[in-house]
Amino acid sequence: MPRLCRTFQTAPAAVPGDDTAKYLESGLTAEGFEAPDWLVPDIEDGTAPDMKSEAVDNVVDRLPALAPDFGGEIWPRVEWAHDDAEYRERGRSQIETLVAVAGDHLDGVVVPKVGRLEDVERAAVAVAETEREFGYDDGSIELAVIVETAPAVSDLPDIARLGETDRLAGLVFGPVDYTADLGGRSMDGERPRWSGLLERLSNEASAGGLVAIGGPFDRLFDERAGVTYYNAPGYADQVEREARIGLDGSWSLHPKQTAQANRVHMPTTAELESAVEKVEGFNEAKREGTGAVVLDGQMVDEATYRNFANTVQTVRAIDQAHPAQTAETYDGSLLERVRSVALDFG
Amino acid sequence: MPRLCRTFQTAPAAVPGDDTAKYLESGLTAEGFEAPDWLVPDIEDGTAPDMKSEAVDNVVDRLPALAPDFGGEIWPRVEWAHDDAEYRERGRSQIETLVAVAGDHLDGVVVPKVGRLEDVERAAVAVAETEREFGYDDGSIELAVIVETAPAVSDLPDIARLGETDRLAGLVFGPVDYTADLGGRSMDGERPRWSGLLERLSNEASAGGLVAIGGPFDRLFDERAGVTYYNAPGYADQVEREARIGLDGSWSLHPKQTAQANRVHMPTTAELESAVEKVEGFNEAKREGTGAVVLDGQMVDEATYRNFANTVQTVRAIDQAHPAQTAETYDGSLLERVRSVALDFG
């Protein structure tokens, strides 16, 4: 069963005003498709420099009450920088506070702006030492890193291999810092898509057994003819591109984006129907002793079968974690076939 | 002279029915543009699980009679899996039978689903040991691998370097298993194109002195307004994309695809005319002591010259192996210039 991370929603852990934890709380209490698979209380760039310590306080204060009823995983993002020891020191201290006070409610921590392999190993050590210090089992607090610097991308194959033996569990793309690091330009208001890199991120994550997540889409709102509207089409385009190349999930900055990405990262009804039909058809062909068969104009063999089986398994994982979401999306007889069809490999 | 592999046609080595070797036989006896440069008797995914041993029998039984008159190379695909010792054991045993009984007629074996460098080395050892066991010269049976898993892509530069010293001769892309391995999706019925990876495959093959081959196109037939037709345009688009970035050949699932890809991987008449003219013009300019010259609006120097010379050399290779194909494609005076023009480098 694949690990669910359709949505990686960052929520500033402290914002100015009377209720500094309001986004953190709304993230932890969101319902239905607005509830992210991973909630990321953001102590880094989403929180102002002079509110960092209040941000940490908010997280450890709210988690005990709200985490138990939250249906997803909880992954705070701390400060870090491969080229600045002061940021790393702060990050380490934030990790300590988070684990010391609220370690029971954390699935892992997100470390941004990592550099070469050695720097990612340094972050892994910081988590491991903290875990040990506060009596948690080895590997109980996982690590996800944001890939957003040129040296991290240069070392990506080696970094991802940490997933084979270590606590690394996820690779997240950070396009904004990455574009700044490479000196890229948004010549017509759009940043480069970094398609080549995203392919590699998806590949290395799969090779290392890691979850892969796309970057934030910050053109939240658009304007036309004097009317400002939520930019749903722009975000959908990005999330679809990410899903197509095998990223497991997308970054969300807003509950509306979460509701969208949770849906886009579910197979469509047409995809699912086709997958179930092809799986059933190929099961039948194999019983009749055929290695490959043309179904509906497409040649189906063991390899295509694996793709259709993936679709079925993704829906099964969502169905198990969020049955209300699958019930709302697919009709009952299709869901029944999803639950009962045999998946035979080899 | 470049090694010809415009077409890599897989033929199931055993199919249900009275004549289980019918596709194998038709592949080995195809004529004209329908004859593939490489024929790949498929013992793996194209053959049903319970017909594997009949598939091996068919290959060793038919090759002695049919291989001598087949104009291309013969490369059976055996079973293998980087993550499953049972498949590797079966693959090893299939290689042994093929080499023991029909080694004289084999150019190499195709090993699918390889993983990291160590796994490709393991496949190379299996071939080397079998070769030695049955008294063949070292390197007489070559190896091509299908690049279709995340770990193989992660290690691609190291894997390709085996071509410098070892028996590895070809890299073949396997997009269907690869898409499944990365969890990619065919959201509108089309798989991702993996353009970044294909560029790297072409590069690493060239760096290691290997042949590079694209993946199968399985939308063999399409339907519109109730009419089902052979999907020639879809396949041509893919083969052209592959040719453009320097893949030596394309995968074929059907004699119609073979006839198409053999043609697309020949320079067009317009390309060839332009290449011959530029080569002749630059030869003349060099005799007059010019290092670069503008011919027909394009600046030509030693570097552009190499590209035009490539075009001429490709046609010379096809002309030598298949003079009927070049005679059918180009007019006689153009072919005469191709055969006689001087190619001077440096």
Add this chain to the structure above:
Amino acid sequence: MPRLCRTFQTAPAAVPGDDTAKYLESGLTAEGFEAPDWLVPDIEDGTAPDMKSEAVDNVVDRLPALAPDFGGEIWPRVEWAHDDAEYRERGRSQIETLVAVAGDHLDGVVVPKVGRLEDVERAAVAVAETEREFGYDDGSIELAVIVETAPAVSDLPDIARLGETDRLAGLVFGPVDYTADLGGRSMDGERPRWSGLLERLSNEASAGGLVAIGGPFDRLFDERAGVTYYNAPGYADQVEREARIGLDGSWSLHPKQTAQANRVHMPTTAELESAVEKVEGFNEAKREGTGAVVLDGQMVDEATYRNFANTVQTVRAIDQAHPAQTAETYDGSLLERVRSVALDFG
């Protein structure tokens, strides 16, 4: 302040005729936007085989008089080939003559057709030894390499790391030789774009602290309805693609291309206005204690801020080196804001 290399203009160092140094001289005396940031006297492919030694003579003869008033950097391109010792010997000897006679006027040398890491190290040694022999300080003559062979691309991450400790200062793409090396085809008259590779080149250059430069555009002229014209749109498209992904500059074959690329690699007025506004707005938001803010429909945080700051810093660098160019391009009040706005990170 970023190192300026918006334009890398090659000029054949010797051409047939009465005035064999005419392109070299016009490059060194060009004015305004036609003056390249880097001038590359070309002793390699732009110069005919029998004029190589005259080319070297022209360079060392003209530099003492013309270099002091040239506003950019001077980087001769010598001969070299990773797979041919004779070319390397010639290149080494050309480097020696250039440094011996005109070392005071050189910023570095450009070495083409390099191969794997070992070959680039060999080129670096050739420069280092020459430098020492003629009494120049270590590192005073830098090295840029043209990335145009499959083995160089295969080793790109390791080659770029030479920038961390060695004299390597720049990576330049050579698409024409590269396409020939991979056996790529210009099926409709256009070479492949190698987009995946260009992303990697930009990344590795940033990771190694190197300048990254795109390849030449050789369709200098186009023809329509019987009229031949300078192909400004074609070149602009390529330069914009290069700027977008963070290449620092573009290759120019002609003063008209230099004038174009110098302009494209400056932020547009719209980009600059938006950047200055966002920087000012976010400075204000930070003073009010906000970590992220929506400005003009776009979410701005530390990461987006870095991109806007890049734009401002690029204009500051051009403004310092070429105040006439910024004065001609932007209005005075905008330039004043560029010069005075605070750039606060973290």
